[in-house]
Amino acid sequence: MRPENYQAKNHPPSHEFELNFGPNHPGIEGNYAFKVKLNGDTVLSARADGGYLHRGFEKLMEGRLWIQNIALVPRICVPDPVPMEVCYSLAIEELGGLEVPERAQWIRVMQLEMSRLAAHLFAFGGHAATTGMYTTMFWGVADRDLILDRFEELTGGRVYSIYNIPGGVRREVPDGFLERMSSLLDYLESRLPDYDNLFFRNQVFIKRARDVGAMTQEQALKWGVTGPNLRATGLAFDVRRDDPYLVYDQLDFEIPTEPGGDALSRNLVRRSELKQSIRILRQVIERLPSIRGPIRCPIPNPLAWNVPAGESYTRVESSKGELAYYVVSTGGDKPYRVHVRGPSSMHAVQVLENLAVGSRLEDVAQIMFSLDACPPEVDR
Amino acid sequence: MPDIPYKDKGSILGPLKTLGFFARRPVTEPFEPRPAADSYRGFHVNDWEKCIGCSTCQKVCDNAAITMVKIPGLPEDPVLGVRNERPAIDYGRCCWCGLCVDICPTGSISLTTEYVHVCRENELDSYFVLPDPNGIHGKHFDKGWDKTADADLVDLHQQPMGEVEPQQRDDNFDEIVHGFTSQQAIIEASRCVQCGMCHESCPTHMNAPEYIRAIWEGNAEEAVRQIYRSNPFSHVCGRVCTRRCETACSIGRRGDPVAIRWLKRYAMDAVSDERIREIAAEGKVDYISGKKIAIIGAGPAGLTAAYDLVKKGHDVTVFEALDKPGGMTRYGIPEYRLPYDRLDADVEVITSLGVTIQYNTRIGRDIGMDVLERDYDAVVVAIGLQQGRSTRIPGSDHKQVRKAVKLLRKITQGKPFKVPRTAVVIGGGNVAMDIARSLARLQKQQYGEVRMTVAALEDFDHFLADPEEVTEAREEGVVILDSRGPKQCLVDENGKLIGLATLGVVSIFDQDGRFAPRYDDSDEQVHQADMVIESIGQMTDVSLFGDELTERLEWNRGRLRVDENGRTSEPWLWSAGDMVFGPDVVHAVADGHRVAAGIEEYLGVKQ
Numbered sequence A: 001m002r003p004e005n006y007q008a009k010n011h012p013p014s015h016e017f018e019l020n021f022g023p024n025h026p027g028i029e030g031n032y033a034f035k036v037k038l039n040g041d042t043v044l045s046a047r048a049d050g051g052y053l054h055r056g057f058e059k060l061m062e063g064r065l066w067i068q069n070i071a072l073v074p075r076i077c078v079p080d081p082v083p084m085e086v087c088y089s090l091a092i093e094e095l096g097g098l099e100v101p102e103r104a105q106w107i108r109v110m111q112l113e114m115s116r117l118a119a120h121l122f123a124f125g126g127h128a129a130t131t132g133m134y135t136t137m138f139w140g141v142a143d144r145d146l147i148l149d150r151f152e153e154l155t156g157g158r159v160y161s162i163y164n165i166p167g168g169v170r171r172e173v174p175d176g177f178l179e180r181m182s183s184l185l186d187y188l189e190s191r192l193p194d195y196d197n198l199f200f201r202n203q204v205f206i207k208r209a210r211d212v213g214a215m216t217q218e219q220a221l222k223w224g225v226t227g228p229n230l231r232a233t234g235l236a237f238d239v240r241r242d243d244p245y246l247v248y249d250q251l252d253f254e255i256p257t258e259p260g261g262d263a264l265s266r267n268l269v270r271r272s273e274l275k276q277s278i279r280i281l282r283q284v285i286e287r288l289p290s291i292r293g294p295i296r297c298p299i300p301n302p303l304a305w306n307v308p309a310g311e312s313y314t315r316v317e318s319s320k321g322e323l324a325y326y327v328v329s330t331g332g333d334k335p336y337r338v339h340v341r342g343p344s345s346m347h348a349v350q351v352l353e354n355l356a357v358g359s360r361l362e363d364v365a366q367i368m369f370s371l372d373a374c375p376p377e378v379d380r
Numbered sequence B: 001m002p003d004i005p006y007k008d009k010g011s012i013l014g015p016l017k018t019l020g021f022f023a024r025r026p027v028t029e030p031f032e033p034r035p036a037a038d039s040y041r042g043f044h045v046n047d048w049e050k051c052i053g054c055s056t057c058q059k060v061c062d063n064a065a066i067t068m069v070k071i072p073g074l075p076e077d078p079v080l081g082v083r084n085e086r087p088a089i090d091y092g093r094c095c096w097c098g099l100c101v102d103i104c105p106t107g108s109i110s111l112t113t114e115y116v117h118v119c120r121e122n123e124l125d126s127y128f129v130l131p132d133p134n135g136i137h138g139k140h141f142d143k144g145w146d147k148t149a150d151a152d153l154v155d156l157h158q159q160p161m162g163e164v165e166p167q168q169r170d171d172n173f174d175e176i177v178h179g180f181t182s183q184q185a186i187i188e189a190s191r192c193v194q195c196g197m198c199h200e201s202c203p204t205h206m207n208a209p210e211y212i213r214a215i216w217e218g219n220a221e222e223a224v225r226q227i228y229r230s231n232p233f234s235h236v237c238g239r240v241c242t243r244r245c246e247t248a249c250s251i252g253r254r255g256d257p258v259a260i261r262w263l264k265r266y267a268m269d270a271v272s273d274e275r276i277r278e279i280a281a282e283g284k285v286d287y288i289s290g291k292k293i294a295i296i297g298a299g300p301a302g303l304t305a306a307y308d309l310v311k312k313g314h315d316v317t318v319f320e321a322l323d324k325p326g327g328m329t330r331y332g333i334p335e336y337r338l339p340y341d342r343l344d345a346d347v348e349v350i351t352s353l354g355v356t357i358q359y360n361t362r363i364g365r366d367i368g369m370d371v372l373e374r375d376y377d378a379v380v381v382a383i384g385l386q387q388g389r390s391t392r393i394p395g396s397d398h399k400q401v402r403k404a405v406k407l408l409r410k411i412t413q414g415k416p417f418k419v420p421r422t423a424v425v426i427g428g429g430n431v432a433m434d435i436a437r438s439l440a441r442l443q444k445q446q447y448g449e450v451r452m453t454v455a456a457l458e459d460f461d462h463f464l465a466d467p468e469e470v471t472e473a474r475e476e477g478v479v480i481l482d483s484r485g486p487k488q489c490l491v492d493e494n495g496k497l498i499g500l501a502t503l504g505v506v507s508i509f510d511q512d513g514r515f516a517p518r519y520d521d522s523d524e525q526v527h528q529a530d531m532v533i534e535s536i537g538q539m540t541d542v543s544l545f546g547d548e549l550t551e552r553l554e555w556n557r558g559r560l561r562v563d564e565n566g567r568t569s570e571p572w573l574w575s576a577g578d579m580v581f582g583p584d585v586v587h588a589v590a591d592g593h594r595v596a597a598g599i600e601e602y603l604g605v606k607q
Helices: A057-062 A082-096 A102-130 A134-155 A177-200 A203-209 A217-222 A263-290 A343-356 A361-371 B014-023 B056-060 B099-103 B182-190 B197-201 B208-216 B220-228 B234-240 B244-248 B260-270 B273-281 B300-311 B340-352 B369-375 B404-413 B430-447 B467-475 B543-552 B585-605
Strands: A016-021 A033-039 A042-049 A310-317 A322-329 A337-341 B044-046 B066-070 B085-089 B109-111 B292-296 B315-319 B356-358 B378-381 B401-403 B423-426 B452-455 B479-481 B484-491 B497-509 B515-528 B531-534 B573-575
Touching (some): A016 A361, A082 A322, A203 A361, A343 A361, B056 B099, B182 B208, B197 B244, B220 B273, B244 B260, B340 B356, B369 B378, B401 B404, B404 B430, B404 B531, B430 B531, B573 B585
Parallel strands (some): B292 B315, B401 B531
Antiparallel strands (some): A322 A337, B044 B109
């Protein structure tokens, strides 16, 4: 029985509805999802949802020996794991006052740039897939595989190299590696016109990506945007040049920028960076044979290594942006606290939530991929 | 600058250029697995011959993927530091980081180029024990990620121990080694991988991993606490122990073992004697049991038993024939190896707990065994091996032919004797080195030059004395000859000793492994000497028992027969130390603990 004072409520007609975007959408990596509120096809608001991705990396590190974490950190960013290892190692080296031999520094730069190439090939391949251009994705993944072959040869592992440890790197460069690397670079460079024809100069892509997810430089700075996404707003900021680490100050390279701040600009920056990375790698290949010496400085027995108390903040330029490790040691054999400043946590949450508003539903995946966010890095 | 301008309008025809790819060869993955790179991190193999089961791989594994599994039938020898355990891998956890390879002390474990595995349902919760050398599927694959010299995570080099230079030490009895600084000790302690091989090989099972860890943590007091759990003679053992721990040390497989003995010495020296006494008294019961125990001989075995028993509340009296405690550690070991004040510090810890030592009391002469049997609940005989053996070669009954142990006792007691101008020592053990080096010092003091020769039966490949003893003796001017067997002591017509004749050794043992040296008669040498010292072993003087008790006791080849607790055939009489086990400090300590435990058990049931 209805109460006597019951009055039926008349809802106004609405076109608003909520859509769970991901994690099964091919444009979204892993199990990262978005709750999008739509009016028709237009996004009214978006909420990022990390799902069950959280693996608690930062907490896990506190329970492990300093050296054991080198097998854990690369997992924070699957497509671009090397900067994780290097940055973690740099932080411990700073705390422990370790002098990394020059040869190890050059080998580290080589890996970092190899990793950047592989990550960029993956990133715009993914972006192409969100716009339906699967051939580009297949090409990108296939060419990335060739880089992984070289990783396998150098480090023994294809995806997670686990090759850098505090103090240097774990193995010497194999014989003939640099020659094979050099011919790979020749091949990759010869592929760039193919990528341009198929993707970067493809009118379909340009028309779809231009002005999509655009942000101004002021917005970018306010939201903590770094890396190619920041350079796509016209600001030439790169940790490699502006706060050099390892031997980047001895290398000759450019910082490409684009003016648009949109999805197109971000991809064009990555396209230009491919060429710059190849350029850096060529210099490393030329210099490395002349730099002799050890590949690692002696470190104490890892089972009984008390890293001196203190805190360190080290940053590197990963393919996604500025990656930093804040490590606190109380002088024990394990870290007291490790905080990872992953660039994707800004890009995938606050930036994307803002940029998606007002865009059309079919562009949401495009915006996310143009930001090149790495979900495991968001939720560490 | 950007390779493609932002304003570029692009082309609708550009993508069509890629149609040319139809004319290219397709990329296909071969059906057969591709061979992996040379240093690939695939499935493990482990060389079972090299592996000692030290479990260091298990400790470094960041995913707890490694379990040590006992393999029956494999050799197991705590003295050599070999366990019959081998690592097993849970490939559901392994992340192929290769840290196990880089830290393996023996270098037995490595990763291969094998990477394909299809798991059956019933294998999901099983471990894979690393076999040799054919890998997880029994198919041979080449090694991938293997240990290389520049990637070794084990520190193979010991911290150098500072020593007094030979020219500064060859005329005095000051201690030779300086001991570690705290910095050195922490670095040395950090080399330890906590495998525990040392603990198993030590006769008294010292908690070496624990005290090394404590030293590494900078906590010397905790280290002393760990040391006193099993050894009240740690100043002594920190200096002169035969350190079986270091023979068993897994780091010593490829490099220098951890300097466990010097670390013990460091911990003992770093803590004040007062504090050590407080730590040693921890755990002493606060009641009096009313039982009386007599211990004969204030050496390491007797005093260790006294330490254990007094902590259980018993009334312990130690009878010592000489005027100072320590037994062979005082009267057998020269002061340059073991300063007497450190020995005194060890003994003071024991006396401070309430143990009474009656000096200058020789049992059998001053007090009879029957008195002890009547007045005490239990009696321990720990009188050591205080008599030197004789070679019984012609001329060895000359008064200038001396026994090493007696002469060392004389030097310690400061009793005057004529230091020989030239002397020969027969023997090649540590006692021979002790007497040679002690006499060399006295020669240097009195005559300004050293004329000492040591003639040992063994060759240098099978030498009995520690290598560093040999090196240091040589640095001090002692001449050491190997493979020389004594033939006869030469005496001139006036009855004066003029030297020793030796023969070259052909073999020492016969085919049954019995001691039966054979000499080459054509290879005779004469070594001039006005004193010959025999240092070929010691025996015990059992005259204290008296005829009646000697008759009652059961004997085994001249030694007292004892059961597994050290008890003789008389229910009230125990025997411990060198007289049961042969000369070794740390064995004596272990034996002291053993008889103390046996007595404690016996007193518990005695009415």
